[in-house]
Amino acid sequence: AQTVTQSQPEMSVQEAETVTLSCTYDTSESDYYLFWYKQPPSRQMILVIRQEAYKQQNATENRFSVNFQKAAKSFSLKISDSQLGDAAMYFCSNFGNEKLTFGTGTRLTIIP
Amino acid sequence: GAVVSQHPSWVICKSGTSVKIECRSLDFQATTMFWYRQFPKQSLMLMATSNEGSKATYEQGVEKDKFLINHASLTLSTLTVTSAHPEDSSFYICSARDRGENNEQFFGPGTRLTVL
Numbered sequence: 244a245q246t247v248t249q250s251q252p253e254m255s256v257q258e259a260e261t262v263t264l265s266c267t268y269d270t271s272e273s274d275y276y277l278f279w280y281k282q283p284p285s286r287q288m289i290l291v292i293r294q295e296a297y298k299q300q301n302a303t304e305n306r307f308s309v310n311f312q313k314a315a316k317s318f319s320l321k322i323s324d325s326q327l328g329d330a331a332m333y334f335c336s337n338f339g340n341e342k343l344t345f346g347t348g349t350r351l352t353i354i355p
Numbered sequence: 356g357a358v359v360s361q362h363p364s365w366v367i368c369k370s371g372t373s374v375k376i377e378c379r380s381l382d383f384q385a386t387t388m389f390w391y392r393q394f395p396k397q398s399l400m401l402m403a404t405s406n407e408g409s410k411a412t413y414e415q416g417v418e419k420d421k422f423l424i425n426h427a428s429l430t431l432s433t434l435t436v437t438s439a440h441p442e443d444s445s446f447y448i449c450s451a452r453d454r455g456e457n458n459e460q461f462f463g464p465g466t467r468l469t470v471l
Contacts, residue, residue: 288399288448
């Protein structure tokens with residue numbers, strides 16, 4: 244079975260500052276993928292970043308980067324230079340055994 | 356990225372009626388599609404996985420006779436909520452997996468169902 248845990252229901256950050264969202268997971272799969280999705284008020288799920296478990300190098304996408312600690316089963320998301328448009332629900336997810344399992348989400352508020 | 360559409364975006368129906376929601380992958384072939392349900396301020400709950408041409412696999416606790424899923428082609432899956440009741444009111448989201456994109460799932464915009 245797969246589980247994904249996000250321990251921060253809400254986070255806030257000043258515009259232009261950096262924020263880190265936490266995520267831990269558990270899986271019995273040896274080959275899996277990890278994702279961070281963003282869900283703005285429109286409720287459209289948007290992929291933020293993807294990490295293949297077999298890759299040691301942390302994924303980065305412009306202002307978004309992850310800290311992937313495989314042994315600790317930790318997958319945190321760092322957002323640099325936060326912008327107003329980053330305000331959304333962020334879901335950490337694990338794809339394994341042909342399924343995508345989501346955490347409970349973190350609501351990120353950007354303070355102007 | 357690839358585009359997934361859902362129709363309708365919102366629907367209101369009377370209790371006891373059936374509602375069909377369509378999910379289409381517009382620019383890729385989706386051998387696997389997923390249906391999720393999302394309650395307000397909660398995460399996405401996987402309801403079922405459908406593979407083209409075969410029966411859907413339902414998650415534990417999801418009534419397969421109530422939530423009928425059909426995946427007749429590589430670009431279309433439908434979810435029919437049969438004999439809908441107010442407790443079926445929710446936000447339903449489909450997603451499609453493109454095997455050529457590292458197992459990335461692309462999500463539809465969702466359908467808000469309200470049962471009166």
